[in-house]
Structures are given as C-alpha cells and as structure tokens.
Amino acid sequence: MHQAAPRTPKYLADYALPDHLIEEVELDFKLDPTATRVAAKLRLRPNPKVAPGGRPLVLHGENLTLLSLALDRKPLEAEDYDLRETTLTIPEVPGRPFTLDIVTVCNPEANAALSGLYRSSGTYCTQCEPEGFRRITYFIDRPDALAVYTVRIEADRDEAPVLLSNGNPMEQADVPGTNRHYAVWHDPFPKPSYLFALVGGNLASVSDSFTTASGRKVALNIYVEPGKQDCCDWAMKSVKRSMRWDEERFGREYDLDVFNIVAVSDFNMGAMENKGLNVFNDKLILARPDTASDADYASIDGVIAHEYFHNWTGDRVTCRDWFQLCLKEGLTVFRDQEYTSDTRTGPVNRIASVRMLKTHQFPEDAGPLAHPVRPASFIEINNFYTATVYEKGAELCRMLQTLLGREGFRKALDLYFERHDGEAVTVEDFVEAMADVSGRDLSQFMRWYTQSGTPELACSLDYDPHTKTAHLRVSQVVAPTPDQNKKEPMHIPLKLGLLGANGDDLPLVLEDGTALEDGLLEVTEREHVFTFRDIPSPPTPSLLRDFSAPVRLTTSLDADQIEFLMMHDSDPFNRWQAAQTYATNLLTAAAQPDGDAASGKEAVRLAKALGTTASEEALHPAYRAEFLKLPSESDIARELARDVDPDAVWQAGETLRATVGRTARPTLTDLYTSLAPSGPFSPDPEEAGRRALRNAALDLLVATGDASEIERAFTHYREASNMTDAITALSILSHLDAPHRDEALQHFYTRWENEPLVLDKWFAVQARAARNDSVETVQALLSHPKFSLKNPNRVRAVIASFAQANPTGFNRADGGGYDFLASAALEIDRFNPHLAARLLGAFESWRILEPKRQASAQATLQRLATQELSTDSYEIVNKTLGRA
Ligand code: PHE
Ligand code: ZN
Numbered sequence: 001m002h003q004a005a006p007r008t009p010k011y012l013a014d015y016a017l018p019d020h021l022i023e024e025v026e027l028d029f030k031l032d033p034t035a036t037r038v039a040a041k042l043r044l045r046p047n048p049k050v051a052p053g054g055r056p057l058v059l060h061g062e063n064l065t066l067l068s069l070a071l072d073r074k075p076l077e078a079e080d081y082d083l084r085e086t087t088l089t090i091p092e093v094p095g096r097p098f099t100l101d102i103v104t105v106c107n108p109e110a111n112a113a114l115s116g117l118y119r120s121s122g123t124y125c126t127q128c129e130p131e132g133f134r135r136i137t138y139f140i141d142r143p144d145a146l147a148v149y150t151v152r153i154e155a156d157r158d159e160a161p162v163l164l165s166n167g168n169p170m171e172q173a174d175v176p177g178t179n180r181h182y183a184v185w186h187d188p189f190p191k192p193s194y195l196f197a198l199v200g201g202n203l204a205s206v207s208d209s210f211t212t213a214s215g216r217k218v219a220l221n222i223y224v225e226p227g228k229q230d231c232c233d234w235a236m237k238s239v240k241r242s243m244r245w246d247e248e249r250f251g252r253e254y255d256l257d258v259f260n261i262v263a264v265s266d267f268n269m270g271a272m273e274n275k276g277l278n279v280f281n282d283k284l285i286l287a288r289p290d291t292a293s294d295a296d297y298a299s300i301d302g303v304i305a306h307e308y309f310h311n312w313t314g315d316r317v318t319c320r321d322w323f324q325l326c327l328k329e330g331l332t333v334f335r336d337q338e339y340t341s342d343t344r345t346g347p348v349n350r351i352a353s354v355r356m357l358k359t360h361q362f363p364e365d366a367g368p369l370a371h372p373v374r375p376a377s378f379i380e381i382n383n384f385y386t387a388t389v390y391e392k393g394a395e396l397c398r399m400l401q402t403l404l405g406r407e408g409f410r411k412a413l414d415l416y417f418e419r420h421d422g423e424a425v426t427v428e429d430f431v432e433a434m435a436d437v438s439g440r441d442l443s444q445f446m447r448w449y450t451q452s453g454t455p456e457l458a459c460s461l462d463y464d465p466h467t468k469t470a471h472l473r474v475s476q477v478v479a480p481t482p483d484q485n486k487k488e489p490m491h492i493p494l495k496l497g498l499l500g501a502n503g504d505d506l507p508l509v510l511e512d513g514t515a516l517e518d519g520l521l522e523v524t525e526r527e528h529v530f531t532f533r534d535i536p537s538p539p540t541p542s543l544l545r546d547f548s549a550p551v552r553l554t555t556s557l558d559a560d561q562i563e564f565l566m567m568h569d570s571d572p573f574n575r576w577q578a579a580q581t582y583a584t585n586l587l588t589a590a591a592q593p594d595g596d597a598a599s600g601k602e603a604v605r606l607a608k609a610l611g612t613t614a615s616e617e618a619l620h621p622a623y624r625a626e627f628l629k630l631p632s633e634s635d636i637a638r639e640l641a642r643d644v645d646p647d648a649v650w651q652a653g654e655t656l657r658a659t660v661g662r663t664a665r666p667t668l669t670d671l672y673t674s675l676a677p678s679g680p681f682s683p684d685p686e687e688a689g690r691r692a693l694r695n696a697a698l699d700l701l702v703a704t705g706d707a708s709e710i711e712r713a714f715t716h717y718r719e720a721s722n723m724t725d726a727i728t729a730l731s732i733l734s735h736l737d738a739p740h741r742d743e744a745l746q747h748f749y750t751r752w753e754n755e756p757l758v759l760d761k762w763f764a765v766q767a768r769a770a771r772n773d774s775v776e777t778v779q780a781l782l783s784h785p786k787f788s789l790k791n792p793n794r795v796r797a798v799i800a801s802f803a804q805a806n807p808t809g810f811n812r813a814d815g816g817g818y819d820f821l822a823s824a825a826l827e828i829d830r831f832n833p834h835l836a837a838r839l840l841g842a843f844e845s846w847r848i849l850e851p852k853r854q855a856s857a858q859a860t861l862q863r864l865a866t867q868e869l870s871t872d873s874y875e876i877v878n879k880t881l882g883r884a
Contacts, residue, residue, distance in 0.1 A: 007379045007874055009884075010379075012374070012377065015320070017047055017049050017144070018047055018140055019050055019056075020057055021044065021045055021046075022043065022044050022140055022147045023043050023044070024042070024043040024148050025148070025149045025150070026041040026149075026150045027149065027151045027152070028151075029151070029153045029200075030154050030155075031108075031153065031156070031159075035106075036105065036106055036107070037067070038104050038106065039101070039103045040100075040101070040137040040138070044097065045097040053095075056091045057089065057090045058140075059087065059140060060086065060134035060138065060139060060140070060141040061135075061138040062135050063111075064137070064138065065104060065105040065106070066083060066138070067103040069081060069088075069101070069102055069103075071093065071100055072099055076090070086134075102138050104138065106135065106136060112831035114267065114792070114834070114835075115128075115268070116128070116132045116135025118266070120266035122159070123199065123200070123203065125198070125200075125264050126196065127268065127279065128194045129194040130322055130381045131381065133194060133196055142192070142193075142321065143318055143319045143320065143424055144192070144319075144320045146191060146192055146423075148189075149166060149186070149191070151166070151184070151187075152182055152184045153182060153200060154180055154182040158179065159201075160201050161203075162199070162200065162202070162205075163199075164197075164200070164223070165185035165196075165198045165199075165277060166185060166191070166274055166276045167185050167275065168187070168257045168258060169183065171184040187276060189255065189256075191315060192318055195314075196274065197275075197277040199223070203223040203224060203262065204223070204229050205221045205223045206221070206222045206236060207220065207221050210244075210259075213253055214253060218257060218258065220236065220260075221258065221259075221261070222236055222262075222263070223260065223263065225263075228282075230288065231292075232285065234287045234292075234300060235285045235300055238304040238305060239259070239308065241343060242304060242305040242308040242339060243259075250312075250335070250410065252311075252312045254311065256276045259278075259308075260278070261277075261279075261285065262280065263281075263285040265281075265791065266790070267279070268792050268834050270303050271284055271303050273307045278307045280303070280307070281792075283757050284299060284303045285300065286757060287683075289683075292757075293722075293724040298340075303336075305339045310332050314329075316421055316422065317422075317423060317425060318425075319425070319426075320426050322378075322381045322384070325374075325384060326373045326374055326390075326393035326396070326427065327426065329390050330373060330390065330393020330396055333390050333393065333394035334393075334395075334398055337394060344685045345623065346572075347576075348626060348689075350546060350573050351576055353391070354547045354573070357387070357392065357395065357550060358638065359632070359638075360391065361386075361387035361550070362454055362638055363845050364844060365452060365453050366845075366848075367845055367848075367880075368879055368880050368881070368882055369879055370388075370482060371384070371483060373389060373392050374427050374449040375389075380837070380871045380874075382833070382834045383875050395550040396449065396550075399549055400412075402493045402495070402520065403445075403493055404434060404438045409434070412437040413433070415436065416433035427446075431449075442491075444489075444490070447491070448490060452481045453481040454478075456479065456551065457549075457554070458475050458553075458554045459541070459554070460472075460473050460555065460556040461539070461556070463537075463539065468533065468536060470498060470539055471529055471532075472521075472531075472532070474528045475527045476492060476523060476551075478490065482879075489526045491524050492523040493521075494521045494522070494543065494544060494548060495518070495520050495548035496521060496543050496545060497519050497541075497542040498532060498539035498542070499539055499541075499564070499569065500536065500537065500539060501537050503567070503569075505570055506536075506539055507534070509533050509534055510530065510532060511532075540564050542565055543555060543574075545571040545574050546571060546573045547573055547577075562582045562585075563578070563605070563609055566579045567609065567613075572623065579609070583631050583656065584631045586606065587630075587631055587649075587652045588639045588640055590651075591644075591652040592640075592648075593645075598652050598653075598655050598656035598659065599655050599656070599658070603655075603656055603660070604659065607664045608664070610628060611667040613627045614667060614668075614696075621675070621686075621689035621692065622689030625692035625696045628668075630653065630656060630657060630660070633649050633650055633808075636649045637845070638848075641848055642848055643848075643849075644850060646807040650770060650807065657700055658703045660703070661700040664700070668697040671693060671697040675693055675694035677690075677721060691725065695724070698713060698728065698729070699732055702732050710740065713729050713740070714733065714738075714740040717729035717730055717744045733745075734766060734769040735770050735771065749762055756794075759786060760794060761797070763787070763801070764797040766778075767781065767797065767798045767799070767805075767809075768806045769806070769809075770806060771809070774802065774806055774808070774812070774817075775817050778798055778802045778820060779820060789824075790832075792832070795828065799824050799825075799839055800842070802817070803842035811849065811857075813852065814856075815853075815859070818843075818856060818860040819860060821839065821842060821843075821860075822860050825839045825840050825864075826867055829872075837870070837875070840864075840873055840880070841876060843861055843880050846858065846861070846880070862881065864877045865877050865881060
C-alpha cells in the first residue's frame, strides 16, 4: 500500500525576517500559450535588520524552466547555484545591493491548478495569493517582501489585444514588423508578490470614472468576454458605491489613476484584490435580471466592496506572514458587512452574516479542523482560507468596534493606517492601535485570536420581588478542541436588554447605580453575577443582542418567554433569533430517535406567531421573509451535536414546514397574492425584499403537499419574469416527485444551456434535491456533456452543492455519497489541489453522525488517506481523521 509521505507543518513561532529584501522588480513577459517567457530583473539587498554575514539567497520557484541567471549582469554557471524542485539557492551573494536577472519559461495552457499564470477561456490571467507568484518566476515569495513593480507584457495582437497589470498604464505600442504588441505598467506602491497580477486577452470593457473626495479622477474599467458588456451595470454601480462609502465611513481614498476589474470564468475562489487590478470569478460580476438572482446581485455587491476595501486593508497595509491572514480578511469582511448594512437593510444583513457564521464557522470550530482565527501552525496555507479566518475574524473586529464604540474604532483604524501604511504587519500591531486609542487593556481580548473553539455562554436570570432586583448569572466555558486542550476565559461583550411586562425595554441600572446606556456588559471571568436594580416586575431578558459575540448562548427561557421576545424584542436581530430558537427547540426534539413530530400544539403556536410577524406591514419585507425561513438541516444537526440522523432531521423539518404552511395558509396565500410583481425589475433591497417574502411564503405553501400548491409553484416558474422567481420555483419543484419537476428542469435547460453561469444553477438545483436517488443523480451529472472537472464553478455547482447542501443525499445511509465525493475529489486533486481540498472539507462534521454513518465516513476517509494526495488534501484528510 502506498502511504503519502508525511508533510511537515510550519509554525508561527518560527517566523524570521527575510535575509534579503527585494526593492524593485522589472518583469518582462512574452506571452505564449505553452511557453511564456518571463525575464525578471530584481534589485536586492541584504536585510539590514538581520545580522550581516554572507547569507545564501534562497528563492522560491515551482514548475519553472530556468533559462538563465545572472548576478550583477554576470551570468551564473550551474555550479554557482543549487536548483531544486521548489527552491533556487545562490550560496554566495554580495553583502551590498545587487541585481539578479532571471529568465524562465512556464506553460500557462497546462496550468490546471489555476495558481500562477494560467488561461481561462483563452485569456491569460494570474492568481498569486498565497503562493502562486513562485510559479511565474523565482522570487522571495512571502508577504513581508515588499517591492515596486514595473511590468512589460508582450503578446500576439489578435490573441491578446488587452494587456493589463497592476498600477498605472505607462505605455502601449506595436512591436514593429511583427503581429505582436506590448504594454508597460508601473505600480508605485510597494507590494508583496501575492498582489501581483497580469491579464492578457481578447476582452471587452465597460468604463466609467470616479472622482475621489480630494478631487482625483479615477478611470474605472470592467473587462469581460466580448458580448457580456450588458451584464456589468450592477458591478460598476457597486464599485462606485464602495469607493464612496469607504471615504465616508473610514476616510479611505483610492490611490491610483485607474481601477481595473477583470472577470474570468475559471477561478478557484470568489475574487482577488490584486493592487489596481482585481480579478474576479465572473459569477461575481455578471448580472442581468433574467440571469442573476437577488442573491447573486447581493453577492456581487458584497464581493466588489470586499475586494475594493482590500486596497487599504490588505494592500496598503499588508500581512507580515500568512499566519496573520485574518488581519486582512477578517477586517475586510467586517468592512464589507458594514457596507452592506449601511447601504441595504441593516438587520437583515446582520442575520445573513450570523447565519453564515453559524452554518460554516461553528461546525469548523466544533470539529477536527478547528483552529484559532490566527492559526499557530499549518501544513498548507491554501487550507486556511476558512470561515474561522474570514467570518469569525470579522466578528472579532465587530467586537472591537462594540467595545471601543464606533468613533473609537474609527480613530483606532486611522491610527493603524497612519502607523503602518506601506508595511507588512501583525495582529498585535492592529490590536495595539485599538488599545492605544482607547487606553484599554486588550490583552485578554487577544485570546480571541489565539484560542480556537466557540465559547459557550450560559445565562440565567432570577428576579427578587422584594428588592425589585434582577440577577443575571453568566458563565463561560470554552471546551477543549483537537488542537488545544487548555482554554482560558475570554473577554466577551454581552449586549442585552430587559423587557418589561408590556414588552418595552427597561432602563438598565446596575446595583452601584451605573446606568448601561448601550446595554453592554463585559464578561471576562468564568462566572459573573450582574445585578440590576429598580426592576418593577419579572423581566424577560434579551441576551446577546445583535449577536454581540461569536458564542453559543444557552438560556433558561421557557417557550412563553421566547414567544414574548419573538413578538416584542426591540432588537431586530434578537427578535428573529427568538423565532429561530423556538423552532430549533421543536426541531431538535423531533429529530431525536423517539421524538414527537413537530406538528403538535407548539408547532401550531409557532406557525401563528410567524404568520403574524410575516404580515406586520411596518416591518421590512426582507426582514419578515427571514422569519419564514425555518432553521436549516445543518442548524439542527449542529444543535444536536451528536448521533445525528440526517434523515430524521430532514423529516422533522418537512413536518414543521408542512404544519406552518397549513396553519398559516390564509396569511401566506395573502402575502403571495399581494406581493406579486408590478413594475419593472429592480435589484434594490425593497423589491428584492418583496420577492424574498413572497417566495418564502410560496415555499411553505408547497410544503403542505397540496396539489394546488404544487400547481402554484409550477405556475410561478412559468410566469417568472426574473431569475429569482424562476430559480426559487425550480428549486422547490426539484425535491418533488411530480411531472412538473422534470418539465421545469427540461425547460430551464433548453433555455439556458449556452449560458454557463445560469447552467450552473441547473446543475446545482439537482445536486441539492433531497431525493432517494440523489447520489445517482450527481453521478450522472458528472457525465453530462456540459460538465467539466476543470471548471471550478461547475465542480462547485454539482459536487460542493451536493456535499455541503444536500445532507440526506451526501450522508445517505449506504455511504454512496461519501464514495462519490471521495472519488471525484481524488480525480480533481491530481490537477487542482486547492479545489479538491476544499471539497473534502465536507467531511469535517463526520463525528457528529450516528454510529453507522460515522463508520462509513471514517472508512472512506481512511481509504483516501492511503492514496497519493496533494499536500492540500493530505492535510485535510489526515486532520479530519484526527491524525495530523
Ligand atoms: N484574497 C481573496 C479575498 O478577497 C481570496 C483568495 C484567496 C482568492 C486565495 C484567491 C486565492 O478574500
Ligand atoms: Zn478578502
């Protein structure tokens, strides 16, 4: 049996300054499909911060053919350097500044890993974060090596009329006497290699401009495949909205003459913040009402903002090393969340962010892949673009804002930029700016960055009618995680309110007379008792308002109190949370081996409350829609935390949805009718909210199983005038065994077979359908003529949708789902390790399953572990098994 060689982890504690600095880089590309020649001229010098004395120069490099190497213009002979598979070492270099000329060749056409220089539908493009630049030239490919880049790109004029790189355009001309041309770009801002980008191709563009607060005019361009220009309006609006917002909210202005965005169809992630030249997965740029859903419009807006905001949080101030990834990602996610809240519907976006955190990050923190927001070690950095680094990382920034106040946080960020512009820094530098501005000791807060696991916060309230005081007991525990045994108590901002008998908030005054204006308590010990005075009657506590900390909250509230919060809480987040908690309690009970079906009195009571809230005209329709989205299968599995039977979870959910549908039918029907679209399509939050509410009502109506409701869904599909309605109806029908299902799927395919992004939806809807034959369905989809393992969007549409969003299918009792994922991922692993390892992440929660499924998932993982795996997949498989 072949056993993959053990891979060694890297440790944060081993960080050492680079021995050499690269100050200037000149790159000369001769683009060619299979043999692109790259001439690099590097100006280097010994790092003055490192003890002097002839240190060898070690450069990273991968998949490169070295043509020539010269030091201070003098060619080096083979014996002057040591060329290995991933390094190029020159043992003797001068102890003063020197230059290195390196000529290499790489093969973009053969690059299916989509890291380094590759081709996407004929367009040359690059992806360098985190370690792709070393696949372009030999380099000190680490984020603390900042350099100023000048790039010349030469290419065939017909093949690549558009030539782009970072910074500002300097020159563009034909190469006389040839069919080739070239362009020169210069980026004046020192940057690490991971922010380098180059694009060459036959692209069309949409242009606009933006005048910054200080009056600089910036040219904006979005480059897309010719013919797609009509799908860029929304993206362009988002660019301008983001630029304005970052000026207003954080005082951050754009700094180059141009801001370019390129959309490509083959991309491993969502998008990339390369300085002045963002490269996007085209799914996050292209939108038209008939092809993009409201969810697509929202993600486009959010990701454009995210990448744009990186210009300051990531590019101008970057990371010292990859352990500090959250420094740019957590902060930038926080910034994009704030942008979305400010420009769309605040509470609804908070709900969306928390849903995302709980769905993806909580299981990560509770499973074998748990790691701190700033990991202390990793085997493959590509595996650390995680929900913990991104989403939990954003929550840490939010907590800092809560603790410092909006104004304090803004001041601290200003100080951070002032101190560190042009530097590669650490989480400590960031938190220090927060501490310095506020005068607060944030040393305990730092544990959020170093300790993994979700803290459990238990709260209970007693009322003393004689003294008119309420005592809130709070205790916190962080359970051990596979990576850390011992845990220390955390610094937790706990926002709360106490509701009086009429549902209004009572003034919060502590025993010693301190008034809590903002309702904020700080939990720092393992146990606290907070006493509130002058409380006239037993209050109902509303705890963790606005989800003020990424913790699991347990309370002693009974069903009546939860219902009271659902009807009265002035905090919109907690009001929604109360409805979810009510439903979750029913569903977790129902999903137990001999639980009561979620159809009894309590379910009817929930249904009535939901119906009332959903028709409360004063509330935003998008917010009302959130109430009608009952907890998902993954919500329930996460709450159960052990012995999970995904079929029982699914059944519990179906039963509750049917009960709600039946009980609230008149209200839901009313909503469905009254919210029918009237005017022309608009993606704005108002219209999108109406669609969301109407579609949520439809979903519950169909859940009744009534033939007339299924008919309604089919009519909804046929009459849909936008993608949101069409895909909602298709998705609802996809789970059913009705002839309408096949008819709608066939119709959708015929209409959209030549629109890849829409066709992805067709693939995804089938992969997600909860049906007995779903394993066979996804297996068959892999053989569909339009399927390709090489296109990450298509792979995600089928394989990730199935593994991550079809719990009954993926966890089918016969283990067929596990085998399917394992063999597909193994095949992908041979050419795109990053993508394969991400897919394998779907195994992370195998230990919470009932014993039979656990055994079968474990067997599949063990079989995988015996295969020859990439470093990426090796790390995921072995850690998931509890071995690495
Ligand atoms: N840095 C990108 C972001 O904005 C994500 C990314 C990581 C893209 C790695 C490509 C490769 O979050
Ligand atoms: Zn990012």
